[in-house]
Amino acid sequence: MIDFDHVTVTYADAAGPVLVDVSLHVPEGELVLVVGPTGVGKSTLLGTVNGLVPHFTGGTLAGRVTVDGRDTRTHPPRELADVVGVVGQDPLSGFVTDTVEEELAYSMEQLAVPPDVMRKRVEETLDLLGIAELRDRPLHQLSGGQQQRVAIGSVLTAHPRILVLDEPTSALDPTAAEEVLAAITRLVHDLGVTVLLAEHRLERVVQYADRIVEVRADGTVSDGPPASMLATTTVAPPVIELGRLARWDPLPLSVRDARRHAGALQARLSGRPSPLPRHRSAAPARAEGSLVLSARNVVVRYGPVVAVRGVDLDLASGQVTAVMGRNGSGKSSLLWALQGSGPRQAGTVTVNGTDPASLPPAKARQLVGLVPQTPADLLYLDTLAQELAQADREAGGDATLTVRELLDRLALGIDDNIHPRDLSEGQRLALVLAIQLSAAPLILLLDEPTRGLDYHAKRSLAGIVDLLAGEGRSVVIATHDVEFVASAADRVIVMAAGDVVADGATADVLVASPAYAPQVAKILAPLRYLTVDQVTATLPVDQVSATLPEAVP
């Protein structure tokens, strides 16, 4: 269906090629997962399938990409629209019309599908993706999961034989992500659509893949069946890491498979003391648990819509708190209200006896710092050096560390002359975090920091968070990422429709919830382990991998 024949892609002004000598054959009806660290050519590989690379992006493509017998050299993206459907990371920015039904029909109108066929296909697609009740709704009023399903539907109506999806679930909460993935697997199973999918959160998709294509940092690509590929890939979800550690063979891809292997490991772990709550790198500098922020009855409304409904919250120093909940449950609104820059219609927030909302912005950020969902909103200068100098001026003269020193602690050795837009997601987050830390806030709020980060970047973020908590700061993280929360947070708050519905220690909240339980917890239930690190901290590696249960002395 898709053939890559010695493909090498080089962008203009780039030091070297993004993809090197890629030869790949994808047969019809396969679900192929493209994996690799952030910043390697995953998006480029997906873009070559319908000719966006190089027809739209520029650059040079050597070799040949053939899709359903058509050479992308001679067929620009629009001439491949009837064969390849492309869904991007941000569905909203790709919408052309303004209601669901018209969006579903758009591709077909371009392909001159007769009106009666169009009508029928729109209805079928609405049912296939379970969005029939949304047909008249304006696109911008939909939730993230709904938008993503509409985006998939809008390319499906053209009956493409190939679907290319670039991180379709990265902005979604676990439940919405499952809806989208269920829709995709249904297309593969029922309609025989060939799917090419790139995703950072492998734990969500790896069990559905027929094949894995790994893009390495040097631009080379290898492919194979999931179990054998994942034994060696640089990025791997927790289930695979646990499987590698315990040398389970064949490597289980899903929680269900892993549980069948897990009996021996469970038996050995059950005799041990229960795991440490969270792996700490250092003892907290200050006494943990002193109250730094107290919020009472916080209400945030946008017109008739109540985003936060009378929330009470106490934050302690040295504590890492995760705020979870589905898209639109009020997590971000709560964070902005706590910082004081966002609206707050009722209630009180007290930090050190003052309300940050009553202070000028420059003072408020010394109490509570916030890193927003789009860190790039805070950056506006041409080079990193200028940004750092500006941040030093904003911090005032009494800062103990310069922003450069702070940044080097988070991400060492970023070039001074680089444009902030050319930083990777992880580096940009580190830069904004350093800028916010320069004000030395007691409390640091992070809004969806793990988006677009691979496992390595998330691990280093968890390290940074741990460091900040060790300095006695209180850190609050709003996120959908269950595995990250399991590795980084002491306390979890779950919000739903503006209310706090659960609040407790990470293990208590996560293990009790089927949607939010991390993979390791599901595999080792009823034992209360959340991460692979906890398992290795409890058992020496050679004992984890022993195949037979030993007698407990």
Added chain:
Amino acid sequence: MTARPRRWGLTDGRRVPRPLHPIAWWVWALGLATAASRTSNPLLLGLLLGVLGVVIANRRSDAPWARAFKYYLYLALTVVAIRVMFRSVFGGDIDAATMHVWFRLPRVPLPSWAAGVQLGGPVTAEGTLSALYDGLLLGTLVCCVGAANALANPKRALRVLPGALYELGVAVVVSLSVAPQLVESVQRVRRARKLRGGTGVGLHALREVAIPVLEDALERSLQLAAAMDSRGYGRTGRASRRSRRVTGVLMIAGMCGLCVGASGLLDPSVPRLMGLPALAGGTLACAAGLVIGGRRVQRSRYRPDPWAGAEWLVALSGLVPAAVLVAGFGFSAGSVNPSTYPLVWPELPAVPALAILVAAVAAIAAPPPTRPARTQTQEEGPSRPKQSDPTASAGERPGRLGVPA
């Protein structure tokens, strides 16, 4: 296509809500505008505004564009106010001796080269009233256009464009959606600036806000272009180079003909014999260009708006006042353009008034608008007031479109 069952139209006992064909609303509104342009009688214009109000109140939907009418109303009031003010300040009446003088503004002597223009002077009832009538006429025209925009979805109206102009329509639609997105970006970035201690005022703040907003807008437009390209926008179809050239030549010639013709008709110094043939030739050339250009377009239309009985009724009800007032039939010229010198109380001529009232039929003739079941919009965070927010995903975009950082 199979025969469409007759579900819609006036024959049904119960009215099925559906949007009226946008062209019907535009014909109706332009008909009223034509009628308005023929009269300065405040009673007739007031009646016309009343008709607009009744129809809008009855037949507009809940969509955002439908709520825009009040802004046209504000614009109309501004037009009236400016007209009256300018007349009072600049148009000081010269033969004020015979008029009713209200008060005198201090007069500013102007140099001789500005002869004919005067600043200040007496403000008379006659002058003010005549400015008020003129302003009311302009304001009513603005309201007619506003009514068309409130009643018909502007985007659906553009879909009716002939195939050859499709690209133009898409460009307009896309640019229409840019403005609200920019506003949203500005709000988001300004809020984010506060997090860095910025106050959001002053020249410096302008740069802090403008750069992230422009970068955001550029990136979004690139993403939209990529999405449209991969979904088949601009497929060339079977057009040959020759047919494209012919289309271009015909369209340009046609446009020239239209311009010459229009100026010939409107400018009395140009002989009429030159105006009419040029206009006709230009129209023909344009039509031929559109037909030939449309032939190369391979595109179909999803659920095109039907043109049924209701559309005929609405369009005709708007054309009646236009026809009556243009034909000048059943009333005297003085009654539709009441004199302000000498001052007379305007009378309400019966035939034009009735003709304008006919346009109110649209309030009943048009089917009720569809009202989608409104559900609570989900909201998250001040950064995404309507879930429409680009931040939602800006975080994991590649550095440049398709080019991973």
